[in-house]
Amino acid sequence: MKNVVVVGGGITGLSAMYYLQKIKKEHKLDIKLILIEAEKFLGGKIHTIQKGDFIMETGADSIVARNKNVLPFVKELGLEEELVYNATGISYIHTKDKLLEIPKDSVFGIPMTLESLFSSELISTKGKLEALKDLFKTNKHFTKETSIGEFLEYFLGKEIVKKQITPVLAGVYSGGLYNLTMASTLPYLLDYKEKYGSIIYGLGKNKSQFQSASNKKFISFQNGLSTIINRLEEVLEDVEIKKETAVTSIRKVEQGYNIGLASGDSLQADHIVLTAPHQVAEKLLATEGLAEEFAKLQNSSNITMYLAYDIPDDRLPKDGTGFIVAEDSDLTCNACTWTSRKWTHTSKSSSLLLRLFYKKSNTAYNHLNSLTEEELLKVAVKDVEKSLGITEKPTSYEVTKWNDLMPVYSLQHKSAIDSINKGMADVYPNILLAGSSYYGVGIAACIANGEEIAGELAKSFL
Structure with a gap:
């Protein structure tokens, strides 16, 4: 029996395991599937938080529906009845103290x-x-x-x-x-x-x-994006899932690889899929020959903050769904989604829910990143007051920081990936890299990448 280990329980790792399990059942393959995740919950950046009547996401708030793999995947998982689509409306740019429509x-x-x-x-x-x-x-x-x-x-x-x-x-x-x-x-x-x-x-x-x-461009689920993560965990019946298990090393041995764990235990693997961020993969592989190419892969950062209010969301400009901030604006944020308007399922009582974004490209980012949550709240409340004229205080809030975890596909990204893959095939045969660090930003791209990796891996067994 061959051991196939996926390191990283985000959407790419889960999708890869879903398709590997499917291939295993269809072809009656003699392989053992193991998924390792360092955190206590699966999903990576996808994690839904419920606060009172509000639904908030720590990462992306939706999946691009028009990608050809998305709706069939949702259907296979039996989640069609739980689908929700975004409301469409006017998007604005905040410039020179005004909200102007994007044409x-x-x-x-x-x-x-x-x-x-x-x-x-x-x-x-x-x-x-x-x-x-x-x-x-x-x-x-x-x-x-x-x-x-x-x-x-x-x-x-x-x-x-x-x-x-x-x-x-x-x-x-x-x-x-x-x-x-x-x-x-x-x-x-x-x-x-x-x-x-x-x-x-x-x-x-x-x-x-x-x-x-654009009419039905994005999808989510009635109880948030964690729905798809929870369902994947449920259906991976033939997968051994190890949560709160950090990988500390990967070593070549005579037969495959030895995976060292933070607990002091280890696993033997014949094939490995690394879906963790590229910084993690680089440390685990610890190969000087690949370091130069890994160094070319870039990341960015952002801070997002939800503000929930005990006021109706009709206080917002009519038919709008949010705004983006221009260089000449006096706001600190980079963008603001009117979440309760764009995603009506996120506010059970139709009360106002906003989400503000602060990106690394923001000149104030380093200062913002050093602030406490309470201090960040003051910045966000001020942005809302300036842009929307809302002076009431939020009843609850949620802050998420993603530092150096947002992949940037720079001009040298593709050539770096090509070089890394070539080097991996020579130095680490049977280890594949996958995930947003390499092959596509967005949940839909990660699902597609998971399916592709599973298909590539299956060639070794069929």
């Missing part, structure tokens, strides 16, 4: 039509005219491995990128726009430019795809 018919702030471009209150007439160069400038040197920021600025101009596009994309991706590749963000923009000769025209030609997707 309709735009994708991440990028206009899909000339009407959308010229209706924007966020950029000047000069900036709008500059964006028209997209209609006649041709692509001569950009590829999917070049900077998304440089690409957008070259074709649409600096003003619209700075004032309308960057704030929106910064709310989705960690890291600066000029340090992120096309491939890791919006690769289809390059396809549109080459096929239609214009980013704007290309988006317009595919407008129905984006508009239909």
